[in-house]
Amino acid sequence: MSAPRPQFKAQAGRALRDAQLQHALTHIRSGFVENRRKALEVLPEFEVLRRAGKAIKDHTLANLDLYLERFEREVQASGGQVHWAGDAAEAREIVLRLCAEAGARTVTKGKSMIGEEIAINAALEAAGIEPVETDLGEYIIQLAGETPSHIIAPALHKTRAQIVALFRKHHAQYGLSQALESVPEIVDEARQVLRDRYFQADVGITGANFLIAETGSAVVVTNEGNGDLTATLPKTHIVLASLEKVVPTREDVNVLLRLLARSATGQAFTAYTSFFTGPRRTDDLDGPDRFHVVLVDNGRSVIAGDSDFHEVLRCIRCGACMNHCPVYNAIGGHAYGWVYPGPIGAVLTPLLIGEEQAADLPNASTLCGRCEAVCPMSIPLPGLLRKHRERQYAERIVPPRQRLALRAWAWLAQRPAFYHLSTRAGMRLLRLLARRHGRFHRLPLAGGWTANRDLPAPQGETFLAAWKRGERP
Amino acid sequence: MRVGLFVTCLVDAFRPNVGFSAVALLEQAGCTVAVPAGQTCCGQPAYNSGDREDARRIARQVIELFEEFDYVVAPSGSCAGMLKRHYPELCAHDPAWRVRAERFASRVHELSEFLTDVVGLREVDASYAGRCTYHDSCSSLREMDVRAQPRALLGSVQGLELQEMADTEVCCGFGGTFCVKYPEISVRMVSDKAAAVTASGADTLLAGDMGCLLNIAGRLKREGSAVRVYHVAEVLAGRADVPGIGEGDDA
Ligand code: SF4
Numbered sequence: 001m002s003a004p005r006p007q008f009k010a011q012a013g014r015a016l017r018d019a020q021l022q023h024a025l026t027h028i029r030s031g032f033v034e035n036r037r038k039a040l041e042v043l044p045e046f047e048v049l050r051r052a053g054k055a056i057k058d059h060t061l062a063n064l065d066l067y068l069e070r071f072e073r074e075v076q077a078s079g080g081q082v083h084w085a086g087d088a089a090e091a092r093e094i095v096l097r098l099c100a101e102a103g104a105r106t107v108t109k110g111k112s113m114i115g116e117e118i119a120i121n122a123a124l125e126a127a128g129i130e131p132v133e134t135d136l137g138e139y140i141i142q143l144a145g146e147t148p149s150h151i152i153a154p155a156l157h158k159t160r161a162q163i164v165a166l167f168r169k170h171h172a173q174y175g176l177s178q179a180l181e182s183v184p185e186i187v188d189e190a191r192q193v194l195r196d197r198y199f200q201a202d203v204g205i206t207g208a209n210f211l212i213a214e215t216g217s218a219v220v221v222t223n224e225g226n227g228d229l230t231a232t233l234p235k236t237h238i239v240l241a242s243l244e245k246v247v248p249t250r251e252d253v254n255v256l257l258r259l260l261a262r263s264a265t266g267q268a269f270t271a272y273t274s275f276f277t278g279p280r281r282t283d284d285l286d287g288p289d290r291f292h293v294v295l296v297d298n299g300r301s302v303i304a305g306d307s308d309f310h311e312v313l314r315c316i317r318c319g320a321c322m323n324h325c326p327v328y329n330a331i332g333g334h335a336y337g338w339v340y341p342g343p344i345g346a347v348l349t350p351l352l353i354g355e356e357q358a359a360d361l362p363n364a365s366t367l368c369g370r371c372e373a374v375c376p377m378s379i380p381l382p383g384l385l386r387k388h389r390e391r392q393y394a395e396r397i398v399p400p401r402q403r404l405a406l407r408a409w410a411w412l413a414q415r416p417a418f419y420h421l422s423t424r425a426g427m428r429l430l431r432l433l434a435r436r437h438g439r440f441h442r443l444p445l446a447g448g449w450t451a452n453r454d455l456p457a458p459q460g461e462t463f464l465a466a467w468k469r470g471e472r473p
Numbered sequence: 474m475r476v477g478l479f480v481t482c483l484v485d486a487f488r489p490n491v492g493f494s495a496v497a498l499l500e501q502a503g504c505t506v507a508v509p510a511g512q513t514c515c516g517q518p519a520y521n522s523g524d525r526e527d528a529r530r531i532a533r534q535v536i537e538l539f540e541e542f543d544y545v546v547a548p549s550g551s552c553a554g555m556l557k558r559h560y561p562e563l564c565a566h567d568p569a570w571r572v573r574a575e576r577f578a579s580r581v582h583e584l585s586e587f588l589t590d591v592v593g594l595r596e597v598d599a600s601y602a603g604r605c606t607y608h609d610s611c612s613s614l615r616e617m618d619v620r621a622q623p624r625a626l627l628g629s630v631q632g633l634e635l636q637e638m639a640d641t642e643v644c645c646g647f648g649g650t651f652c653v654k655y656p657e658i659s660v661r662m663v664s665d666k667a668a669a670v671t672a673s674g675a676d677t678l679l680a681g682d683m684g685c686l687l688n689i690a691g692r693l694k695r696e697g698s699a700v701r702v703y704h705v706a707e708v709l710a711g712r713a714d715v716p717g718i719g720e721g722d723d724a
Contacts, residue, residue: 013657029640326644330661364655366648366662367521368611386521393523402522402654410519410527414534416511423486438721439694448656453663453691456487456702456719463480463489467508473497473710 008360011335032323035266057314067213074216078278080291088118102236104202111135112207134226149333152319204230208241217277221270237288244313259376263318314377321371343371362388431460477542482514483683494710502592515552550613557581585623596629599711606675610682638673647688663692690719
């Protein structure tokens, strides 16, 4: 997998100074976070549902081969075909071959994170095939030539003014002359243009929120209905899905869909939930002639067998962890440097592109635990971030200076006499330096801290020294 | 009840008054307090930086020092969380140590939670004239289930008015080494927290963790804010008569 080494700190710094981005990010709290809170308030059995969802996923992941094989059999029985892709390159090859077989020139696309992961759009373009994103958010970032910054709201980082400007620039060719005022106007404008694209498309590519082993179905949820049009209008429908999307039964999907919608947007259910099973049958009114599922491994089977990290495969991509993450809220999704941002990205990205490539991600967290608290699949995200840190420490990816400082501190912490001697001396010195101000405006070696905040000075004597001296309350 | 006080390294170094406040509160509640002299730190810097070996050695050291007490109490949700939630995990692979770590963990408490839930303290004998807002530190809230306890005790302080701020459960951006490794992100987070404190209209900020307190006080002072900052134990023990965190003697 070729991924640029994410320049996390530089990207985060840029994001923090980007006023438009900072403005766009403020909407997360009033939108997603508030809506989820309200949705849970009226659903006291959420915890029960959550436990059921976790159990379903744990069971499936423990028997992944079994359910994937069943899924393949059922897809074949309903007239479709399953293709297994070991890595991103293989997945791209399969999709391109299927597109070539369909004689495709235009491909409509529903939102798909695995599509981003294997960089399918670039591959299609290189093969002379035009990919057209049909999810409004994806369409917007396609116009902007960018990548998604959030897994359920890809264009979350854009302000309305930026979106209006994008439409004015790119839709002039379709006759758009006046400025778009409201959100419905923007939606309508995109819809007008996309309508024609749907009918031009030779192939429709969608992701899948879930795959049902029992029926061989792919489940796609959208709030715009674009998934349906992408899947049913072209003659060929390709479903791109990673292995861990499979679940045993339709019943299981019901549980997970309820968790997904509430956690993602605070809806009781997503507006459109479609089940695609095989190509059109003779008495079907619509549907594609060919139905393909590309099952992408791309590192999943390794994660599934990794006792440290296998829990991450329970993720249903609801985005709640990033919505509630104060770090994501500060820097947005692009700073994370690859497909998956936020806490889930910080856990998943190093597993998929390599610990060293993504070294900053698991470290840039306060481990505040809000992500785990809201994750509908109870994934212990802070614990998994710590496991990455352990790996980095063991593999000596931690910068030598940091490692040395840590070792020195740990050495002291295990030698109380030295520890107390040095804290006592250190605190007395700091107190003297602070004189009577009670804080430091600037302090050598603490530049990171004091650049934009003061450092409160210690009171002077350490507690343990005073206690030993016999001081009592 | 014999209580071993785990002072925490930040209280020890920066704010001894919090240690004395904790002792005062525990004694007021009828406990016999001991302060093992060999204590240093709970080991979080090592644990959260991936240095499992050192973290494990420090964990064993703390367990050995404290396992003789009926209870172990820390004026910090973060250190209490480390002792209670993470020590058993650190010792899980060694059968003998696992048992010791689990028995130890079952006796660990955060100060306000110990006072209300274990000792059954309903009110304290203290007064503080001010409008206080309380910041929920992440580990207190999410690892130790501390939310109502400090507020209940604060409700019994004469003259004190509690004024909740927005997003009180959102991290202040301290995060141990996070604040020095990613200062720009950290400052952004603590600025949001300082803004919430200011918007609440409170004149005093309280919290149960020195890390958060140093961070938020540092930002408030940099902004020139007049909001005073104390550890909640200082107010509950009636010992908030000294300069607040980040205040000079001449302030
Ligand atoms: S890790 Fe949990 S909260 Fe985050 S996207 Fe996945 S399921 Fe949602």
